Amino acid sequence: MTSFTDKAHSAEHLMRTLFPATPLQRNDHLSEVYEADIWLKREDLSPVRSYKIRGALNAMAKVLSHSPETSVFVCASAGNHAQGVAYVCRHFDVKGVIFMPVTTPLQKIDKTRMFGGDNVEIRLVGDYFDDTLAEAKRFCAEVGGHFLSPFDDPDVIEGQASVAAEIVEQLKSLPDMIVLPVGGGGLSAGMTKYLRDVAPHTDIKFVEPAGAASLAAALDAGKPVKLARVNNFVDGAAVAQIGRVTFDVLKTVSAEKVLAVPEDRICSTILEMLNVEGVVLEPAGALSIDALKDLRTEIKGKTVVCVTSGGNFDFERLPEVKERSQRYTGVKKYFLLRLPQRPGALKDFLQVLGPDDNIARFEYMKKSARNFGSVLIGIETSDPENFETLYARLDEGGFVYSDITGDETIAEFVV
Structure with missing residues (x-):
């Protein structure tokens, strides 16, 4: 039986058919601030400016290898997953139907359409994502398509694990700590499963937005639970309930390894990276860097890798980000x-x-x-x-x- 590590390596090789490895860069500014050796895994520099392309590519490739007659791929997303699926649909020259809430900003709709071209149809349904998701699944069943989950899918998890495989290869040594953002858990589950085998002594920290701490809630309850209220500001990680497949990997994580960071403080990190480093990060993409503020004493003198998960930042949000940062500080x-x-x-x-x-x-x-x-x-x-x-x-x-x-x-x- 093929091990998960081997599957992650296969996924990493598959990524090279579509895009080069994203950079792993030492950040001198953060290293000086925290008196540590801070490296950034720049998933914000993928072709769709997020890691989501990895899971979409791996999952779609596996479906097509087993069922080449698959006529349509369906997903529901208002952001990075939609763009990743669109890009891969065009790569494989297959049809994709992407459902988005009616309230989705035009910029995200246009980018998804640009990545997918004629291979993708976008349908705007529902004011809230739950309504969009329900309609996407209904349509998928009706046409006999394949539904591509943004995170709760073993093939997607394998694809996201390729991030960890690249880090180990690029760093040429094992880091003392890796800081991972958590939303639905696809990236964190994939990387954790890989690192447990390849780098068991590397400390893994998990970071959630305080207003959407679904992993912490699941660990407390012993199972995935739906949060009564979610702050959607960190939209790339604002998930009401962590995935069941992803939680099966993460359920043994110690609660003290999970950090919740305030949404307004993340805004200060976004502005710092933009003004000091010229790095554009979306709120979810800044999660792991922001968490360094809570890890300052723990990381001093250590080698730390932060995964910057996405850079799809709408600059129309910049006044709000500045406002939130000023209020927090x-x-x-x-x-x-x-x-x-x-x-x-x-x-x-x-x-x-x-x-x-x-x-x-x-x-x-x-x-x-x-x-x-x-x-x-x-x-x-x-x-x-x-x-x-x-x-x-x-x-x-x-x-x-x-x-x-x-x-x-x-x-x-x-x-």
């Missing part, structure tokens, strides 16, 4: 402020601002029958400690205000 806050409705009231407020405090947003609604009006105000500053001075001045001036920066409910409507 404490240099931007939002307030609801009561101002007396009299001449000079605004001037009085402006006097309490410090030299580094800037008004980034100001909305005032005058109430003709009231003595006070409400102001939504956003303030940016150079140092979080400046807000302590501002609070003191506001209190001294008798201003009535509420800091709503951390109130997700209010912020969702007004920020």
Whole structure:
């Protein structure tokens, strides 16, 4: 019986028929910051700017080798999986039908269509992904096609394991630690299964977005469970329930090896890599690098590999990323402020601002029958400690205000 390691090596060789190995690059900036030897496995530099092409290629190749008469491949995805499937459909010159939610950004639809060309049909169905997935599976059964899961498929898992095989070959030695992003678990299951055999002494850390910690929930329950609520900001890893096939591999992982990182902090890492290194990463692609902040003392002096899983970043999201980063680092806050409705009231407020405090947003609604009006105000500053001075001045001036920066409910409507 062929071992999983051999299957991963076969998958790695298969990848070379479509694209060269993605680079494994030492990052001098991160190495200096963390006093360690930090390497990045640049899956964001694959032909579709994510590792998803690997699982799609391996799975599709196996299906066609066993059932060459397969007439259509079907998937449901709003992102990287769709693009990987489209690219491979064109490579094998087979038909693919890709279901996407109606709400999918046009940029992602256009890229999927570009990769697939005439081999791919895109169908926009449903406002929510669950509806899209259900329709994709219904259609697949109706036409007798093959459904390509984004992660919960043994052939997909084997394909993703080729990332680990490349790392071991490229590094020429075994790293002390590998940091893996986790969504549905395809990449982490494949790499973990390979590394357990080839590099049993390499420490593996698993990183999830705090608002979609499906692996941690499954480990706690002893089985995959569906999260009641998911924060979709890290869309490439925001999965409500980890796969059953992938969890069968990951169920022996120690819970202390699984890290949850805040979505807003990831934004700071995205900006750091963009501004300092010129590396464009999507939120899921920045997960493993962001986790280094929690591993600082543990990795000092060690060789660490971070998998940057994707770089399909829509630059229309950049203002939101900057906003989230500023709020997380404490240099931007939002307030609801009561101002007396009299001449000079605004001037009085402006006097309490410090030299580094800037008004980034100001909305005032005058109430003709009231003595006070409400102001939504956003303030940016150079140092979080400046807000302590501002609070003191506001209190001294008798201003009535509420800091709503951390109130997700209010912020969702007004920020």
